[in-house]
Amino acid sequence: MEKILLSHGDGGLLTYELLRSLFLPRFRNEILERLTDAAVIDGVEGKVAFSTDAFVVDPIFFPGGDIGRLSICGTVNDLSVAGARPVFIAASFIMEEGLPVTDLERILDSMAQASKEADVQVVCGDTKVVGKNQADKLFIVTTGLGYIYKEVSLGYEKIKEGDLVVVNGPLGNHGLAVLLARESFGFKTEIQSDCAPLNHMIGALLEHHRGVKFMRDVTRGGLATCLKEIALFSKKDILLEEVLIPVDEQVKGVCEMLGLDPLYLANEGKFLLICDPDEATSIVQFLRQEFQQERACVVGSILGEGSGDLFLKTRAGGKRRLRMLLGNPLPRIC
């Protein structure tokens, strides 16, 4: 079996064979192996977080990751920033006729690896095959369930004047890694996607710090878009300081060459949090020391009640407004 055929999606013997030989061995767990129509989950206590994402990244393999790793980390991280411990994942696959099985195996291996890192289980899923040119190689949809940590309560209403904005590391790596893998600009870089599960880091952080008020993972649209949304929803004005924002040298250089702004590029292993100013230093130190986030730092502050403006204090000392990303120059980044 070299390529995925339409008949692999027919629900019959070939589908069963596909599941048995490719999918099940990689996602070994009791719930999945029952192969019932729905996963039955026991013992849920307290509040539950529920999140879903579709993954259509092009190309499906890129430096630092692939669509499989993304599909696990993306959903794990969405649950984590909601203040939940991610536990269960559902994964649906839409495959294009002709997808090489070796590619599918690599992706599934990657998903298994990411699940192990994140300590989550893929407990249900689906596979479909569509004809040639009716889907671009592979699309994956993952949905995740997590348990909200008791005593953690995050929300827009908690954000107050004087609170600080922290990120866990340099921005823009994922967006650029995918763009450079997709187009051929004729130059080589070492830029890799930062795709990684953040749940252990966030879980530990929340355990030790009560002053975290809000979190977001900084994906499509970048830090600027995320913060702009937060400013609008919380009706606060926010100030970012350009000199504080961590960006790798190579990312800076490529952005300059291509006319891109790292503040608007997607990340898949970065989150922002808004916290009590008294805890900011301790939080940053925690991230640096316990989780090797060497460039974690404060990047901005909440100015106070406002119309939801996001400002940037530039390196030169000027001030300008950051708007929501318009007309994304980089489609299919996640």
Place this chain on the structure above:
Amino acid sequence: MTLIEPIRGLASELSKKRGRPLRIMEVCGTHTVQISRMGLRSLLSPFLELKSGPGCPVCVTHQLDIEYFLSLAEKYGVTIATFGDMLKVPGRKGSLEQMRADGVDVRVFYSPLDALAFAQERANLNIVFIGVGFETTAPLCAFTLREAERRGVRNFSLLSLHKLVPPVMDALLQDGEVQIDGFLLPGHVSTIIGRKSFEFIGRRYRLPSVVTGFEERDILKAIYMLLVQIKEGRAETENGYERLVKDEGNVRAKAMMEEVFEPEDSLWRGFGLIRESGLRIRSKYMVFDARERYPLTVEETEKEVDCMCGDVLRGRANPKDCPLFFSLCNPLSPYGPCMVSSEGACSAYYHYGEG
């Protein structure tokens, strides 16, 4: 330690003497964007105003030329190859981006050489490359046509919409409507044509100018150099970008341009016809000239909308002065190219939050 304070100090002193703010014009879209990104205008106000000039090649492309290439695909079924910037420029029937969604073959390339290679791979397609740009881009397009000839590529042609910077600056200064005290000269264009190409600004109009680089420190340094010239009453063309710009420019690039192009009178948005300000493909390379291969007349229409792109390009108005700015004209629904070009003044003002 930056030059901001000395610049403000000097500008304050000079503007007090004149009884009005100083006005410096930058003639390069990349400078407009960088200045906006730095938040520089608010830092230098009220003593010094930085005005944008006709520095964005997409923005100064006349609407008739835009309608021409937008009609090309419809009439001749060609594949339009373009720099990304042209994609969203609005025309009567929509933009290239909208036409692409309707099935027209539009491809974005970072270099005309990539488009040429593509043409070689796809012999069944007829590729027309939209050659937009000032003297920085023209040598590359010239080289591409030479390569096309050398490789014997039959299905590739260039629509030359190239324009030259010194003539439009001359036209701006002749007009005399906007009072400018000095110019920040385009760094990349100067790399090609050389510092000396701008000496006419001092000789003919007694105004100072400085060739300016693109880093923040380059821009601040150039502004400072200009202010010192103004204070000392000098009208020279100084080089603030010595690491890349020579007096004579890049001789090879100029020769390349000479070989393939010749100057022609050209229509500019906001300026109308300027003599010898555009580049036409020489008859020797006629077979690669899209205008020769694909003749098309575009009818002039009455301007339906009060878009102030033309005035913005002449430095007569700021983007914020345009009644359409922001509310009606924005990157999602633009009226003119200034709002969608990555080097457009309106786009820079919009994206970097001015107004």
